[in-house]
Amino acid sequence: MVQHKLYAYAGRILWIDLTSKSYSTTDTPSDLVKNYIGARGFGTKILWDQLRPGTDPLGPDNKIVFSVGPLAATGIQSASRFFVTFKSPLTGGYFRSVGGGQFGAEMKLAGYDAIVIGGRAEKPTYLWIHDDVVEFKDASHVWGAMTTHASEHLxxxxxxxxxxxxxxxxxxxxxxxxxxxxxxxRSAARGGGGAVMGSKNLKAVVIKGSKKPEVFDREELNRLIKEQLDVYMKNPAFEGFRQLGTNGIIYLFYTLGHFPTYNFRQAELENVDVFRPENLLPYVVKRGGCYACAMGCWQFFRAVKGPFAGIIWDKPEYETQCTLGSLIGITQREAIMYANMLCDLYGLDTISTGVTIAFAYELYEKGILTRREVDGLDLRWGDPEPVIELIRKIALREGVGNVLAEGVKRAAEIIGRGAERYAMHVKGLELAAYDPRAAKAHGLNLATSNIGASHMYGWSAPEIIGFPEKVDPLTAEGKGALCKRLQDEMALYEAAGICQFPMSSGMVPLDLLSKMLYAATGVEEFKKLEYLIALGERIVNLERAFNVREGFSRKDDVLPERFLREPYPRAPARGQVFELDKLLDEYYAARGWDLKTGVPTRNKLEELGLKDVANELERLGKHIT
Amino acid sequence: MRAQTMKVLVEFAWTLSEKVGRKYVWLDVKAEELNLQELFSRILPSILGEDLGKALNELFLNKEVFVVVNGVIAKDLAVKVKDGDKVFLQPIASGG
Structure with missing residues (x-):
C-alpha cells in the first residue's frame, strides 16, 4: 500500500523490547489512521494484533501501548490525552486507561503516535526518550520511591x-x-497498568520532544479552535468545571440517587452536606489544567484542620470522594484528601483502592474477616484511620494488604466464606461511584463495558444530567440502544484523543469534531459523520472480540447481585432493581451480537470491516453466528 | 372552605446560594399543588424579590441551572410540586 503523507500525526510508532534493550520505529500505517483515527483506536488495534490469547498480563509477552490522537499538540482544546492499552491483571481482558496533563502532547512532539513496550527488563529501568533517541537507563536508585520522589529525580x-x-x-x-x-x-489509574509496568521492571517513561506536528490546513484549524473556545465559553458547565471540577456534582448526584454509600449497600449518608459545592470551594488554593485546555478542571485543595492540616494536593475527584469517603461512611474531608494523596504517592487507583477497602469493612462487619485477619485493625464504618493504614499495607502488600492488593474479585476467592457477595466489581474491575439501579443505561454500560465497571466507557449523560436530551433514568425500555450509542460515541471521541468532560457536556459537537479532524489530517473520510460513528462502533467491537478471544461471553456481562436483588432504598429510585437479562437482550440486539453469547456476529464484524477478526475467532474455535 | 397550605423546601447550591443569600427556603403556599412555572414566576419572586426571582426563572429557561424535584431532574416548567416536596437548584455542572 502506498503510504501517503500523514498530517497532524507524528507519523511513527516506536516499538520497544525491554528484554533485549532494543527499539525500532515503523511508519504509522495510513489504513490504521483511516480505520481507527488514533489514541484508543490505535491502542485497541495494536493490542489485538500483538497479543496471543492467554497471554499472562504480568508476563513479558504482555504489551503496554501508549498512544495519542491526531489532534494532540495541534492547539485543539482538550485533545492531548494519552491512552494506555494493555491486557489487565485485574480483569484478564482488554483494557484502556486514560491520563491527562502534558505527557500526551510531549509524546507527539517527540515524534510518536504510539509507543509499544514489551518484554521485561533485567533490572529496574526507565526509558529516556528525547526525539529520535531512546535510552534504557538504570532505575535502581528510584526503585521503591514514591511517585513524586522518583519523578523529581528522573x-x-x-x-x-x-x-x-x-x-x-x-x-x-x-x-x-x-x-x-x-x-x-495526573493518573492513568484504572485496570492495573502500573502493575504491568512493574512486571516489566519499568519504573518510568520520560519523554521530551521538539517536533511540532504539521497540520493539513492551519488557517482553518485556527478558525475551528476559536469556534471551539466560543462553544466552551457559552456552555453552562464550563464555569462549573473551572471552579470546582467534578466536585461540583457530588451533592447533586447524591440527590439524583448516585454517590453510593457503605459499599453500595446504602444510598444515605449522614452529614452529606460537607460535599455541597459551596462547602468544598473554600478548600481550593490553586488551579490548573491539561495541555491546551481552556476548561482547566484541576483544583488543588488545602486541608485546613485536624491531623492532616496544611497538606496541599490535587483534589479528590467525584469518584474518589465516594470510594475513599462515602463508601466507607467517611465524611471527614481532610482524611479523604490525605488518603487520595497517599494513593497518588504509592501509585494506586483511588477507585479500586476505596472499593476494596469498603469491601474489607463490610466483611469485618459481617464477621467474615476477624480482627486478627485484618492485622488487628478495627474496621468501623466512618473511621478513616484504618483506611490510611490499609492503603500502606495494600501498596506494600503487607499482611492483609497482600490479599486486598489482588482486587475484590480475587480477594473474595481467596477469603471464601461467602465474601464474593460483597465484592463490588464487573469482570474484576471495581465499580465506579454510581448506582446502576438509579440509571439503567449507565448500569448497562457498567455491565457490558469491555473493561469492566468503568463509568468512563459510556457515561450516560442523558440519564444522569439530562443532556443533550432528558431520558428517564429508571425505565428499562430503549436503554440497550442508548447504551450502545453512548459507548460508540465515547470510543470515537477517545480515538480522536478528546477528553470526556467537554465531550459529554456538549462542548465538542460531532460536526465540529469532524471538521477539526479533517482540517488537521486532511483525511477525506473524517468529513463524514456516519463514517466516524461506525468507526467508534468498530473499536468497541474489536475490544469485544479481544475479550471473546480470551474466553469472555454473556456470563461476564453481569452486575453484583446486590443490584439485581436488593431494591434501591430511597427516592428517586426507591424499589428499583436492575433488570439484567431484559436489558442485556436489548443491548445485544442493538449491537447485532448473538443474544445467547454476547459475541459479535460475523455479519456485524464484516459490516464493520472486521472480517479478519471474525476469521480469527473462528480459527480459534470461538462460536460466532 | 379554606384553601390547603402546602410546604415545599427549595434548596440553593453553590453560587446560587451566594446570590440568594441563603441555602434554602421553606415555602408555605396556599394551594394543593403548583407547577415550576408558578414557583419561578410567582412564588419565589414574592419571597426573594422580583429581580432575583426573574433571574432564577431565566437561568432555568436558558438551561443554566439544574432544577431537581425530589431527586429527578425537571423536564420542563410544567412539572408539578406538591406538599412535602423538595426542589433543589444548582448551576449546571458535569463530570464524574
Missing amino acids: IEETDCNAKLVVIGPAGERLVNYASIQTNDN
Whole structure:
C-alpha cells in the first residue's frame, strides 16, 4: 500500500523490547489512521494484533501501548490525552486507561503516535526518550520511591522540561490496581497498568520532544479552535468545571440517587452536606489544567484542620470522594484528601483502592474477616484511620494488604466464606461511584463495558444530567440502544484523543469534531459523520472480540447481585432493581451480537470491516453466528 | 372552605446560594399543588424579590441551572410540586 503523507500525526510508532534493550520505529500505517483515527483506536488495534490469547498480563509477552490522537499538540482544546492499552491483571481482558496533563502532547512532539513496550527488563529501568533517541537507563536508585520522589529525580537527571509517567511502590509490587502517574499529578489509574509496568521492571517513561506536528490546513484549524473556545465559553458547565471540577456534582448526584454509600449497600449518608459545592470551594488554593485546555478542571485543595492540616494536593475527584469517603461512611474531608494523596504517592487507583477497602469493612462487619485477619485493625464504618493504614499495607502488600492488593474479585476467592457477595466489581474491575439501579443505561454500560465497571466507557449523560436530551433514568425500555450509542460515541471521541468532560457536556459537537479532524489530517473520510460513528462502533467491537478471544461471553456481562436483588432504598429510585437479562437482550440486539453469547456476529464484524477478526475467532474455535 | 397550605423546601447550591443569600427556603403556599412555572414566576419572586426571582426563572429557561424535584431532574416548567416536596437548584455542572 502506498503510504501517503500523514498530517497532524507524528507519523511513527516506536516499538520497544525491554528484554533485549532494543527499539525500532515503523511508519504509522495510513489504513490504521483511516480505520481507527488514533489514541484508543490505535491502542485497541495494536493490542489485538500483538497479543496471543492467554497471554499472562504480568508476563513479558504482555504489551503496554501508549498512544495519542491526531489532534494532540495541534492547539485543539482538550485533545492531548494519552491512552494506555494493555491486557489487565485485574480483569484478564482488554483494557484502556486514560491520563491527562502534558505527557500526551510531549509524546507527539517527540515524534510518536504510539509507543509499544514489551518484554521485561533485567533490572529496574526507565526509558529516556528525547526525539529520535531512546535510552534504557538504570532505575535502581528510584526503585521503591514514591511517585513524586522518583519523578523529581528522573526529571533532574534528564531534562527539566521533560514529561513522564511513573509507577510507585504499588506498581513495583504488582498490586493489581496499581496506577500510572504523571509528573503533573495526573493518573492513568484504572485496570492495573502500573502493575504491568512493574512486571516489566519499568519504573518510568520520560519523554521530551521538539517536533511540532504539521497540520493539513492551519488557517482553518485556527478558525475551528476559536469556534471551539466560543462553544466552551457559552456552555453552562464550563464555569462549573473551572471552579470546582467534578466536585461540583457530588451533592447533586447524591440527590439524583448516585454517590453510593457503605459499599453500595446504602444510598444515605449522614452529614452529606460537607460535599455541597459551596462547602468544598473554600478548600481550593490553586488551579490548573491539561495541555491546551481552556476548561482547566484541576483544583488543588488545602486541608485546613485536624491531623492532616496544611497538606496541599490535587483534589479528590467525584469518584474518589465516594470510594475513599462515602463508601466507607467517611465524611471527614481532610482524611479523604490525605488518603487520595497517599494513593497518588504509592501509585494506586483511588477507585479500586476505596472499593476494596469498603469491601474489607463490610466483611469485618459481617464477621467474615476477624480482627486478627485484618492485622488487628478495627474496621468501623466512618473511621478513616484504618483506611490510611490499609492503603500502606495494600501498596506494600503487607499482611492483609497482600490479599486486598489482588482486587475484590480475587480477594473474595481467596477469603471464601461467602465474601464474593460483597465484592463490588464487573469482570474484576471495581465499580465506579454510581448506582446502576438509579440509571439503567449507565448500569448497562457498567455491565457490558469491555473493561469492566468503568463509568468512563459510556457515561450516560442523558440519564444522569439530562443532556443533550432528558431520558428517564429508571425505565428499562430503549436503554440497550442508548447504551450502545453512548459507548460508540465515547470510543470515537477517545480515538480522536478528546477528553470526556467537554465531550459529554456538549462542548465538542460531532460536526465540529469532524471538521477539526479533517482540517488537521486532511483525511477525506473524517468529513463524514456516519463514517466516524461506525468507526467508534468498530473499536468497541474489536475490544469485544479481544475479550471473546480470551474466553469472555454473556456470563461476564453481569452486575453484583446486590443490584439485581436488593431494591434501591430511597427516592428517586426507591424499589428499583436492575433488570439484567431484559436489558442485556436489548443491548445485544442493538449491537447485532448473538443474544445467547454476547459475541459479535460475523455479519456485524464484516459490516464493520472486521472480517479478519471474525476469521480469527473462528480459527480459534470461538462460536460466532 | 379554606384553601390547603402546602410546604415545599427549595434548596440553593453553590453560587446560587451566594446570590440568594441563603441555602434554602421553606415555602408555605396556599394551594394543593403548583407547577415550576408558578414557583419561578410567582412564588419565589414574592419571597426573594422580583429581580432575583426573574433571574432564577431565566437561568432555568436558558438551561443554566439544574432544577431537581425530589431527586429527578425537571423536564420542563410544567412539572408539578406538591406538599412535602423538595426542589433543589444548582448551576449546571458535569463530570464524574
